[in-house]
Structure formats: C-alpha cells, structure tokens
Amino acid sequence: MSELNNEHLGWLIRDQSNRIRGPFPRQEVLQLLKKNQLKIKTEISRSNSYWFSLEEKVEIARFFPELGGPSPAPEPTQMTATLTQASVEQRVEVTQFMQSPARQDLNQASKEAEEAPKTEWLNPEDAAEFGDLDGFTISVQTDISMMSPSPAAPTQAPGPLQMEESPAGAEDPTREIPASEREAMRAQEDAARHAREEREAQEKTARKERELAERRAKEDMLNRSQVKADTLPSEYHDYEGTRPKLINNLFKAPERASPEPAPAPAIISVPVDTHGAHAANIIRPAEKKPLDPAKKKTLVYAGAGIALAALVGAYLLTLDRPSGPRAAPTRQAASIEPALKKSLLLFDLDGAKEALAEYELSANGKGRPTAPLAQAILRKDFLFDTEGALGSLQMARTLAQEPALSAEIENLIGVYRFERDPAQSAEELRKVAEANPAEGVFRYNWALSLQRSNRSAEAIQALAPLFSTLPKGSPLLEDAATLLGWARETAGKGQDLGAEGAFQRALEINPDNPKARMGIAIHRLRKGGLRESESDFRAFIESMPELDPPSDVPKFRQMSDFDFYRYARAQLGDLNTPGPIVGNKPSPMIMAADAVISSILSQTGDATKIVTDALKAAPGDTYALKAMGYVLWKDGKYNELAELFNDPTKDRGSFSVNLLLGKALLKMGRKLEAEKLIASLTVANPLRADGWSLLGDLQLSNGHAAEARKSFAQALSRDPYDLMALRGLDRLKDREVITPAIARNLPF
Known part of the structure; x- marks a missing residue:
C-alpha cells in the first residue's frame, strides 16, 4: 500500500x-x-x-x-524579506542577485543529498514510499516560493523603484543598498541556511541511530527465550515487553558448520621482528625496552614450533574425513513436523523458528506446503505482518495438492484478508464454507465476517446449520452460541429475546466465558434495568478476562471475535446514563465493567479515569476495587496494586483479588507471600483452571515436579486447552502434550 x-x-x-x-x-x-x-x-x-x-x-x-x-516553513530572515519585497516590486538588480544563489544552493543541496548514505528500511514498501530527500524538498520548495516573484504583481518595465514617502526621520528606502550591507545580508542568510541544514542533519542522524537501536533490540529480543512467553497473538492488544518488528530474513536457515576438509599444511614465514614485538608486549606490557636478543630468539622458535604442530595436527585429522561436497541432510520432514506443530500450538516463537529452519533443510521438506503455511502463521500471529502472511499463503496454495489442505489455505486467506477488504473476505469465506459443509469452523468464520461487517441478519442465517451439526459442549459450539447472541442483540436492537438464550447456551458450556457473560449482562440491563443485570456484571469482573493473553491454545484456523469488546463498550456508554435503566446517576458497577473492557482494548487512560470516578461515586466498593486492580495490572503498576489490596479486609478471600495480588507479588520478587495467595486460588474457586495451572507453574519453578504434574492435570481436566498447563507438561517432557483435539487448531 x-x-x-x-x-x-x-x-x-x-x-x-x-x-x-x-x-x-x-x-x-x-x-x-x-x-x-x-x-x-x-x-x-x-x-x-x-x-x-x-x-x-x-x-x-x-x-x-x-x-x-x-x-x-523556515522563518523568513531579513534577507528573505528584503528579496521577496524586491521581487514583488520588480527591482531587477535585487531579483537577479537573489536568484543565482538560490539556484546554487539548490544544486549544492541536491548534490550533497545524492552523496549522503541512504536510509535503510525494514519494509521495502516504505523505502519506495518515503525518501531521504522528502524533508529537504519541502524546505527548498518553500524557500523558492518565498523568493520567486508574485504572480499577482503587475508587469512593469525595469526602471526606477517607486516607493511611498517615508515618515520624517526614517531611512530612505529608495537608496541603493551598499555592497557591504549586501554582503552582510548574504552572510546572515547563509548562516541561517547552514544552521537549518545542520539541524536537519542532526535530526536525521538521531532518527537513524534510534531506528538502528530499535532494530538491534528487536533482533536481540527475538533471539531470547522470553519471547515465547511474552509475544502475543495479533488479536490481543496489551502486553508487557517490546513487540518485535518484522525482521528481514527471519526465516533464513541458521548458519551451520561445514565439515569440509581443512587445507593442506603450509610453512608460514613471519618476520622475526614482528614476533619479537608481540612477545615483548605480552611479557612486559609496561616496559619500553626491547627484549634480550637471546630471549627473543627463543620465543620466536617456540611460537613457530607450536604453529607448525597445530598445522600438522589439523592435517592428520583431515585424513580420516571423506572428501568432496557436504552430504545432504538425511532427516525426513515427517520426523520434524511434530516439533514444528508443538512449537506453534504452545506459542513458542523460538522453537517454531528453529523447527521451521530444520524442516526447510530436511531431505524432502522443500516443495511441500507445510513450510509456507507455518511461515504464514508466524507472520500473522507472531509478527503481525498480514501482507507477508498472505504472500506465504499464496505460495502454499500453489504447492497444495490435497483438496482438504487447499480448503484450509483458502479459509486462512479469507480470514487474513478481512483487515484489508472485509467484503471480499466475507465472499471468499462463503465459498469455502459452502464447498466444505462438514468443516464447521469455515461456516463460523463466514458468519463472524458478516457480523463484523454489520450484516447481522445474514450472520444469523449463516450460523443456523452449526447448532445441529456441532458436538454438544465443543469449544466451537460455545463460540458459535456467543456469536449468535451478539448478532441477535445487534439485529434486534436489544428486543430479540433469542439473544439471551444464545448467550445462556454458551455459558452452560463455559460459565467463565467473558464475552457471553458481558453479552447477557447488556441484554438484561436493557430489558430489566440494573437489578436484573448486576450479578452478571459482577461475574464478568470476577472472571478477570484477558488478564494474561494468550491463556488458551491459539485458534489458528479461526477468525478472532475481539471486536465484541468494542461493541460492548459502545453499548455500556449508551446505557449507563441517567434515566429509567440505571436511575438518576451512572452505576459504579457498570463503570467498573467498562474500565475492565477499556483496559482490554488498551485504552488505559480512559480505564483509569472511569474506575477512579466509580470509586468516587462508591468509595470502597468491592467490584470497583477489583476493576482498579485489573487496570493497575494491565498498566504494569504492581506496587500500586499491592498497596490497593494491602488491607486484608478488602475481600482477600476472593479468587480475583488473590489472583491479582499473587501475580503482582511475583513480579515484585516477593515469592513467599505470592505462594500463599496462589495456593489459596484452588480453594477459593476449585473449578477455575487458571488457578491450578498457576499453582503448578510455581511448584515446578520450586523443583516440585510431581506436585506440579498433578496441578497441571487438574487444570487440563477443567480446560483441555490451558496454555500454561500444557507448557508445564512440555517442560516435564510429557509425550502426550499435544492431543488430536489440540492439533486440530492448526490447518495442517
């Protein structure tokens, strides 16, 4: 673009x-x-x-x-103002005087710009879009426009300059400018121009240094193991750490040592004086006197003997090596593919890069669609490069031969294209869904693209077949029911009673589904006021939604429904106003829920203001305090969060309070205090998977592998897709980490 x-x-x-x-x-x-x-x-x-x-x-x-x-534009100096006035009045001698230096400056600046080093861009598209001379061109055009004759000025023959009468005592403006003044004016203009050019050069140098530092920091970050835990999928908008930019040659295979034979030994003659100088520096670095000739000779012979012995040893080692080119890799692509899949599903960027590079170097990895498919997922969900991901999918499309894999690729193309062209995306997803009726995820993506395009009635029709074909209790059925409630609530403008039933169906599958909980709260608020919806708003805040995304295995085949939170925030803004729904003043409970959603959307400034107003309206309100703790966690203010819940009377028995406080204490290095709070999570709400997985992670870090394994098993029995528990089992070398159900989240 x-x-x-x-x-x-x-x-x-x-x-x-x-x-x-x-x-x-x-x-x-x-x-x-x-x-x-x-x-x-x-x-x-x-x-x-x-x-x-x-x-x-x-x-x-x-x-x-x-x-x-x-x-x-640069501020006009006395020189520029004088020349401009002269141009308007057609003062020939002054106009000619100023035009020649202007052309000379322009030519000189253009020549310097051509010789200057070019800016390096991470994206070639930007290099074509912006140039190094953009700012220079603007500046030069401004100067020329100021110095060129005004088009509105009347054309007159050269002659004496006619000026109005000057007031008494004023300098005569008709007098000829002396050469000394002209030189002074020219020097003043040159100084201003040089100062401007120097300032622009300094800004350009500073920008290049900043970009280079950022690029090195991003490259260093991508090569650290922390990235696999801190990097987030594109659907999530708030996270800790520095998000990596796209780095050129990311998928280039790493350099590998070549087993080529060493060269034959050769006798190397080095000047004696050179060796002697080096030996002197090594033995006596602070002494300026030369070594004794006998010592120098001894050191030279010793050094030459060591070098010759090393060369002979290297030659002898080469006698047992096979000569000729490096042997081709023997490992098959099929043996590498499980590691590649596991790294992607566990959201391990480093592992995925390593496995992908090894896959491309394997005996039969080239020419298969697996590599470009994995590249597309890495680009889109790890590096946020949608255009690059679409390019990789186009390559995979040309290599795919199986109809099922081709359909998966077409589905991903439609999903990725939504950001660029929603209408085309919806049409592509419709074709894929109708051609593959057995794949429910294709129909779900089509319906979601319609809902995100404000075509709610069509989305309801597209979803209908899923409820008779999907297995009861499946995660996709939960997502489809949430989407149906959203579409019915939007299409019916809050009057469709079927919306509440759809949200309730999703909550029966997962009582902690935050989107379904917020959807049913909005519906009940509109229908029956705050009394009917207050418990749902409390449950939404207690669930601590999107606290540390991703918390589950990423759904790579599925379009994100993150836009639901934008819809929900707009509804809360309309409904939480004085009137028949909430009463004479806005509800602090709804304000607290709105603050949580604002933090999810990375609108932390709005979130802080909203929750502060909620606490002013209801000082000490438990759920407003929980919302404040959530906002502080998202904003990285762990000390303030710990101070907020320092009073044991502030609902310290709550799952959400212990979760927030325990995680904050861990960030602050207060591990012993954090352990007690995290251990209490499984007692406060034993049905929540995230409490068990967090406890297992803490046990594993303390070296209690057996206890950690049990906690991870408890978490997965409640949520089979809990990412922290799966990562923990992988660290424990469990061979059954990736089940077939989990593997279905990948398109290959």
Whole structure:
C-alpha cells in the first residue's frame, strides 16, 4: 500500500515506559491525537514502518494531514524579506542577485543529498514510499516560493523603484543598498541556511541511530527465550515487553558448520621482528625496552614450533574425513513436523523458528506446503505482518495438492484478508464454507465476517446449520452460541429475546466465558434495568478476562471475535446514563465493567479515569476495587496494586483479588507471600483452571515436579486447552502434550 493514510494499516503506540499497545485503526489513533490523549513523549508507528514521537510535527503532518499541521516553513530572515519585497516590486538588480544563489544552493543541496548514505528500511514498501530527500524538498520548495516573484504583481518595465514617502526621520528606502550591507545580508542568510541544514542533519542522524537501536533490540529480543512467553497473538492488544518488528530474513536457515576438509599444511614465514614485538608486549606490557636478543630468539622458535604442530595436527585429522561436497541432510520432514506443530500450538516463537529452519533443510521438506503455511502463521500471529502472511499463503496454495489442505489455505486467506477488504473476505469465506459443509469452523468464520461487517441478519442465517451439526459442549459450539447472541442483540436492537438464550447456551458450556457473560449482562440491563443485570456484571469482573493473553491454545484456523469488546463498550456508554435503566446517576458497577473492557482494548487512560470516578461515586466498593486492580495490572503498576489490596479486609478471600495480588507479588520478587495467595486460588474457586495451572507453574519453578504434574492435570481436566498447563507438561517432557483435539487448531 502506498497511501500514507490507508485505513487498513494497523498502528502501534509506545509510551515512555517502553510498553507497546495496538494495533489500532488509523482513525482511532487520529481521534486520540485530536483529543490530546497521548503524551508529547509518546511514539507511534505504522505497521512495518518506523517510530516517531508526537514532537516530530513533520511526521505527524505527513501521516495525519487532517490535523492541519503541514511541514513548517523556515522563518523568513531579513534577507528573505528584503528579496521577496524586491521581487514583488520588480527591482531587477535585487531579483537577479537573489536568484543565482538560490539556484546554487539548490544544486549544492541536491548534490550533497545524492552523496549522503541512504536510509535503510525494514519494509521495502516504505523505502519506495518515503525518501531521504522528502524533508529537504519541502524546505527548498518553500524557500523558492518565498523568493520567486508574485504572480499577482503587475508587469512593469525595469526602471526606477517607486516607493511611498517615508515618515520624517526614517531611512530612505529608495537608496541603493551598499555592497557591504549586501554582503552582510548574504552572510546572515547563509548562516541561517547552514544552521537549518545542520539541524536537519542532526535530526536525521538521531532518527537513524534510534531506528538502528530499535532494530538491534528487536533482533536481540527475538533471539531470547522470553519471547515465547511474552509475544502475543495479533488479536490481543496489551502486553508487557517490546513487540518485535518484522525482521528481514527471519526465516533464513541458521548458519551451520561445514565439515569440509581443512587445507593442506603450509610453512608460514613471519618476520622475526614482528614476533619479537608481540612477545615483548605480552611479557612486559609496561616496559619500553626491547627484549634480550637471546630471549627473543627463543620465543620466536617456540611460537613457530607450536604453529607448525597445530598445522600438522589439523592435517592428520583431515585424513580420516571423506572428501568432496557436504552430504545432504538425511532427516525426513515427517520426523520434524511434530516439533514444528508443538512449537506453534504452545506459542513458542523460538522453537517454531528453529523447527521451521530444520524442516526447510530436511531431505524432502522443500516443495511441500507445510513450510509456507507455518511461515504464514508466524507472520500473522507472531509478527503481525498480514501482507507477508498472505504472500506465504499464496505460495502454499500453489504447492497444495490435497483438496482438504487447499480448503484450509483458502479459509486462512479469507480470514487474513478481512483487515484489508472485509467484503471480499466475507465472499471468499462463503465459498469455502459452502464447498466444505462438514468443516464447521469455515461456516463460523463466514458468519463472524458478516457480523463484523454489520450484516447481522445474514450472520444469523449463516450460523443456523452449526447448532445441529456441532458436538454438544465443543469449544466451537460455545463460540458459535456467543456469536449468535451478539448478532441477535445487534439485529434486534436489544428486543430479540433469542439473544439471551444464545448467550445462556454458551455459558452452560463455559460459565467463565467473558464475552457471553458481558453479552447477557447488556441484554438484561436493557430489558430489566440494573437489578436484573448486576450479578452478571459482577461475574464478568470476577472472571478477570484477558488478564494474561494468550491463556488458551491459539485458534489458528479461526477468525478472532475481539471486536465484541468494542461493541460492548459502545453499548455500556449508551446505557449507563441517567434515566429509567440505571436511575438518576451512572452505576459504579457498570463503570467498573467498562474500565475492565477499556483496559482490554488498551485504552488505559480512559480505564483509569472511569474506575477512579466509580470509586468516587462508591468509595470502597468491592467490584470497583477489583476493576482498579485489573487496570493497575494491565498498566504494569504492581506496587500500586499491592498497596490497593494491602488491607486484608478488602475481600482477600476472593479468587480475583488473590489472583491479582499473587501475580503482582511475583513480579515484585516477593515469592513467599505470592505462594500463599496462589495456593489459596484452588480453594477459593476449585473449578477455575487458571488457578491450578498457576499453582503448578510455581511448584515446578520450586523443583516440585510431581506436585506440579498433578496441578497441571487438574487444570487440563477443567480446560483441555490451558496454555500454561500444557507448557508445564512440555517442560516435564510429557509425550502426550499435544492431543488430536489440540492439533486440530492448526490447518495442517
């Protein structure tokens, strides 16, 4: 895409604490800028582009021209003002005087720009879109426009300059400018121009250094093991750590040692003086006097003997090695594929990169669609590179021969294309769903694309066949029931009673489903007011939704329904106003739920304000305090969170309070205190899987493998897709980590 303000490109926001949020639509970032909700030191970046701060007005004007902030022209100096006035009045001698240096400056600047090193871009598309001379061109055009004759000025023959009468005592403006003044004016203009060029060069150098530092930091991060736990799928918008940019040659196979034979030994003659100088430096680094000739000779012979012995040893080692080119890899692709699948399903970026590189080097890995399919998933769900993912899928499409795999590829193409073209995405998903009626996930994706495109009535019709074909209690049935409730609530404008039944069906499968819980709360609030919906809002806050995503195995074949939270926040804003629904003033309970959703959407500024107002309206309210703890956790303020719940009377027996406080204490290094709180989670709510998996992870870190295995088993008995429990079993070398049901989340 070559348009700077393309609506389909995601934007990231990085604050002063180096936390990144996003991707956001461009329009949402524009609204934040208009409302001055971003601090001046905040940096933003378009997808696969560079970072710039809000202080860089030229960049802001380039990407957001609606703000009315074009690149500022240089302030006119006395020289420029004089020359411009002379041009208007057709003062020939002055006009000629200024035009020649302008052309000379322009030629010189163009020549310097051609010789300057070019900017390196992470994305070749940006290199074509922005050039190194963009800022320079704007500046030069401004100067020329200021110095060129005004088109509105009347054309007159050269002659004496006619000026109005000057007031008494004023300098005569008609006098000829002395050569000394002209030289002074020219020097002043040259100094201003050099200062401007130096300032622009410094800014350009600083930007290059910042981009280089960011690139090195991202590369270093991708090579650390922490990435596999901290990197998030694209559907989640708030996380700790630095989100990695796309790095060139990410999927290039690592360098491997070549077993080629060593060269034949050769006698190397080194000047005696050189060896002697080196020996002197080694033995007496602080002494300036030369060594005794006898000692020098001894050291030289010893060094030569050691070097010759090393060469002979290397030659003897080569006698047993086979000569000729390196042997081809013998490991089969089929033996590597399980490791590749496991790394993807456990969301292990490092493991997936290593397995993919090994797969591509395997004996029969090339020419198979598995590698480009895995690349597409890595690009989309790990690196947020949708365009690159679509390119990998196109390659996989050409290699796929089995009809079932071809259908999976077409499904992913439709899912990934939604960000760029929702209408085309919905049409592609419709074709795939109708051609493969046995694959319920294809029909679900089609229905979700319709709902996200505000075509709720069509989404309801598309979902209908799933409820008679999907197994009872399956995760896909739970998601389909939640989507049906959302679509009915939207299409019926809150009057469709079937919406409540659909949400209730999803909650019967999973009582902790946060989207279904929030959906039924909104429906009941609209239908019966706060009294009927208050318990649902409390249950939503208690569930602590999306606290540390991903908490379950990523659903790579399935479109994300993350937009539901945007819909829910809009509904709460409309409903929580003084009137018949909530009474004379907004409800603190609904405000607390709204703050949690705002944090999920990475709108932490709004979340903090909302929950603060809720606590002012209802001081000490338990659920407002829980919402405040949630917001502090998402914002990385662990000390403040611990202080918030430092009073044991503040509902310390609650699952959500112990969960938040235990995790915060772990972050702060207070492990002994955290262990007691985490151990109490399984007592406060033994049906929650995340309490058991967190306890098992803590037990495993303390070296209690047997106890950890039992806790992980308890977690998986409640949620077979609990990611922390599965990772724990993998660390315990369990061979049955990836079950067939879990493997179905991959398209191959």
